[in-house]
Amino acid sequence: MKLLHLDSSILGDSSASRQLTREIVDTLRASEANLQVSYRDLVANPIPHIAGSTLAANGTPAELRSPAQQVEAAESDNTMNDFMAADVLVIGAPMYNFSIPTQLKAWIDRVVVAGKTFKYGANGPEGLAGGKKVIIVSTAGGKHAGGPTGVGHEDLLMTVFRFIGITDITIVRAQGLAMGPESRDAAFADARATITEAVGTTA
Numbered sequence: 287m288k289l290l291h292l293d294s295s296i297l298g299d300s301s302a303s304r305q306l307t308r309e310i311v312d313t314l315r316a317s318e319a320n321l322q323v324s325y326r327d328l329v330a331n332p333i334p335h336i337a338g339s340t341l342a343a344n345g346t347p348a349e350l351r352s353p354a355q356q357v358e359a360a361e362s363d364n365t366m367n368d369f370m371a372a373d374v375l376v377i378g379a380p381m382y383n384f385s386i387p388t389q390l391k392a393w394i395d396r397v398v399v400a401g402k403t404f405k406y407g408a409n410g411p412e413g414l415a416g417g418k419k420v421i422i423v424s425t426a427g428g429k430h431a432g433g434p435t436g437v438g439h440e441d442l443l444m445t446v447f448r449f450i451g452i453t454d455i456t457i458v459r460a461q462g463l464a465m466g467p468e469s470r471d472a473a474f475a476d477a478r479a480t481i482t483e484a485v486g487t488t489a
């Protein structure tokens with residue numbers, strides 16, 4: 287089984303989502319002898335934001351690409367290949383200004399691609415990336431899930447993954463992290479309970 291682990295928090299060692307994604311991956315490692323994990327830290331090793339030049343590079347036949355286009359297209363191809371190869375994705379998704387980190391959006395822009403992960407058919411959009419399991423660690427200083435201030439965060443991620451055909455989505459939520467020590471402890475306890483339910487006892 288192949289697992290792709292992505293982190294997008296800018297808060298380094300004090301990041302809640304990095305702590306929780308690590309616990310999920312460690313738990314899965316302990317229970318799956320054949321787990322192959324690939325890791326991308328989207329902050330330390332960022333994916334450039336998509337631009338017109340990205341689309342031009344991707345749309346140019348390989349043998350006609352300039353050196354700069356080869357670099358652009360390789361980033362797109364590698365990101366897409368790592369995504370398509372994965373059976374399970376564990377994604378750290380903090381809320382920054384009511385949305386996901388820009389580094390995570392840059393990754394989404396490389397994997398939501400017409401003709402590869404979705405297409406438009408007679409009945410509308412059709413996801414082509416089904417069969418994967420996605421575990422999203424949703425962290426926030428306040429509490430937003432299910433409310434109007436959460437639509438650019440968890441709801442956006444659900445929309446994106448469903449659009450490309452993924453239905454097995456677990457949200458590991460730790461929200462209210464900035465609302466005092468008791469709220470922070472409760473948020474971690476809730477998140478760990480979800481991890482235990484979804485993937486087993488935390489490692």
Ligand SMILES: Cc1cc2nc3c(=O)[nH]c(=O)nc-3n(C[C@H](O)[C@H](O)[C@H](O)COP(=O)(O)O)c2cc1C
Nearest residue numbers: 295297301302303380381382383384425426427428
């Ligand atoms: C730049 C920035 C923007 C933030 N914006 C929000 C926000 O809009 N709503 C909120 O509830 N918390 C916000 N927070 C708090 C984070 O969601 C909180 O610190 C959480 O722990 C982030 O997850 P992380 O620790 O994995 O980075 C923000 C934090 C930062 C650094």
